[in-house]
Amino acid sequence: MLDLENKVGQKSETLEEAVSEEDLRNFCEAIGLDYNGTAPPTYITVFRSSEFSLFDELDIPLSNVLHAEQEYNYFKKIVPGMLMTFATGLEKYVVKKGGTTRLHFLTFQTYFNDKQKDELLATSKTIVVVREKIDSGDLND
């Protein structure tokens, strides 16, 4: 049984990555956007690796994860060549029971910084739902 109650506050490692113009162009092209030299608003989703590594650390099976909510706040433009650092923390955890399924709501917060300028670029709040089948023996807990 997944129990993440005592994992709230856990943080991923801080990762570092340069914003690649080629990756940015490919992203824009895939959704039919004209590339204009800056990242479109949802491009920052590309840097979810710190969040995915936290899923791993928390033993959350990716195929049971559904995205429930996403919020980004932007403070600076994200442009190619920029060196970003980012880390994700588990901010909130709520469990709800429905029939034979347990729904785990996890809120992750990620901070993105411009490493060279030491400035906050953006924040991301991701809420995911992890669905877990309840074994019949567990139904009464």
Next chain:
Amino acid sequence: MTEIKFEKMCEITRELIKRYAFVSRDHNPIHVDDEVAKKSGLPGVIAHGMLTAAYMAKRADDFSLSLDGSWEVSRFQTRFKSMCFPGDIVSVGGKIKSQTEQECIIQIKAVNQKDAVLCAGVVHFKKLAD
């Protein structure tokens, strides 16, 4: 409130989902592998919520071009309401919630061909200095 006309943004195909998985680096197998999706209790593969959200952002960007001056997105928020499947046709529209000299806030949603809401949220724009 001023309406933001619904516009057809795309038809979701398996190829588009695969391509988005690659460019967004979200390799959750429920988006590309029917077997895994079914084992996870889904009817089959579903599109990434962030793929639909990318079209919301695209429509929001198009809308901002209709405003006087130059604007940029300062906040983007969306809730994923229902699953989006291959074959779905995604349209996005909404309305202006509030507008001042410096900030414009819109409510925006993506719907499929059956008018089911796929995701709904708000986008804040701030005006750039001339």
